[in-house]
Amino acid sequence: MAIQHRGGNKQVILSGGERWHLPRGKSYRDIPAEDRLGDELQRAVKEVAAEWSSAKLRPEEEEAIRKMLARGLEHRANLLERQARGRWVEAEMKLRFPGLSWNSRGVDITGPGGQSYHYEILSGTESNFALHGRRMASTFFRMIFF
Secondary structure: OEEEOOOOOEEEEOOOOOEEEEOOOOOHHHOOOOOHHHHHHHHHHHHHHHOOOHHHOOHHHHHHHHHHHHOOOHHHHHHHHHHHHHHHHHHHHHHHOOOOEEOOOOOOEEOHHHOOOEEEEEOOOHHHHHHHHHHOOOOOEEEEEO
């Protein structure tokens, strides 16, 4: 299945559930037949995300969520918690995979050894998939989601 974006880039969902972002000019034929690192990252991110609880919130995150709830903005409070969860999951993944090239901008992980594709860790919501597809339209990456 493919989701086409306005800029010519697209997301491809493979039968095994892998999600790939293809920039304009790349096709599904450019997706590697085997991606052991990506598979390992995908397994690990699901394990790490399962360890999350609101007890992992930092004090300032708890306070921000409390303020949103006090204002009656439950949807904003939920968003803040999802963002905190994402930051925590990514930080834990960095600890599990210290030998990878982690980036503070652009894709989360630069593919090793000059491989042409990279990795992006993200929550598995459709809005987040779409946001990353628009934000990094020109980058070839595998979506590692939880």
